[in-house]
Amino acid sequence: MKFVLFYHSLISDWNHGNAHFLRGVVSELLYRGHDVDVYEPRSGWSLTNLLNERGEAAVTDFRVAFPELSSTFFDAAILDVEKALDGADVVIVHEWNEPGLIQRLGEIAGRRGCTALFHDTHHRSVSDAAAMAALDLRHYDGVLAFGQAVADRYTRHGWAAQSWVWHEAADLRRFMPLSCDDERSDLVWIGNWGDDERSAELQEYLIEPVRRLRLRAEVHGVRYPGHALQTLREAGIAYRGWLPNHRVPEVFARHRCTVHVPRQTYARQLHGIPTIRMFEALACGIPLISAPWIDSELLFRPGIDYLVANDGNEMQRHLRAVLDDRELAQSLSRHGLETIRTRHSCAHRVDELLKILEALRAIPVRRSAAGGLA
Secondary structure: OEEEEEOOOOOOOOOOOHHHHHHHHHHHHHHOOOEEEEEEEOOOHHHHHHHHHHOHHHHHHHHHHOOOOOOEEEOOOOOOHHHHOOOOOEEEEEOOOOHHHHHHHHHHHHHHOOEEEEEEOOOHHHHOHHHHHOOOOOOOOEEEEOOHHHHHHHHHOOOOOOEEEOOOOEOOOOOOOOOOOOOOEEEEEEOOOOOOOOHHHHHHHHHHHHHHHOOOEEEEOOOOOHHHHHHHHHOOEEEEEOOOHHHHHHHHHOEEEEEEOOOHHHHHOOOOOOOHHHHHHHHOOOOEEEOOOOOOOOOOOEOOOEEEOOOHHHHHHHHHHHHHOHHHHHHHHHHHHHHHHHHOEHHHHHHHHHHHHHHHHHOOOOEOOOOOEO
């Protein structure tokens, strides 16, 4: 089949976690013999910031790490959508596209009898519901949502004809346990500060436990304001800046544990959705301790695949236990990796996608231009 994908960026993962999953899915589709065209905006926010910070060398590094992947740049105002969809069997459009382009892609795909799916990997269905409700998805066959809580909003509010859960996952071609000959440091956290969506949580579950235990720790990520950098310094945490995602396994291998700190919206409202960093950390076999989140979809085995800390004091105790108890650390590493390899790879997600497409071919359901079922 020919897949045509419209996403924010394949090339840049600067504050753009969806690029991780997209790369893994495209690599898997290509491996299975499908044709895949990826379109990304010429001046996308993530790529623009990456180039401003790291220059063309970062793009060259991406092309070396992912030789099978490429994308076509476009300007939405002048894009020939008809030509872009030539020969397409499946069109997948990510929610981080302009509303007008989302509508045009759906209309043309619908007219051609091409399967059109909308892909939502964000919390805007809750945090900016009015904007999501205003999107014209009448010509889409349905929505791929990265959690049941998001999928339910589309069907409950009538935003889309139907929806499916399509969780993110780890790209096992790149994420795996690696050996380390040097002495390992204690802890690493890889994530972005962002818009203060979890600043209190980072203070409680990362910064304070590290400070109290006097751990050797480092942080990688972007969009850290001056006050956050000062707080890290005072806690003795080294700040390393942006890290290309394909280099994350090397960094995990040099550390003895990591933590998972979900943003407030996911921890409190959109239950069942971890960050993609959790999938990737477990795939690399690094022991993980998580701040509270509700695994309503039973993705993992809390207490077996990873430990849960319900407050900062418990996080401190868990960190001390993992660092002091080799058997505990090895058990978490082994079981977490087992769960990822059994259930949560990009290959599993491609299997799920192909089953959805097979079901749609058997019983097509599409919104008509008038808004009813065709």
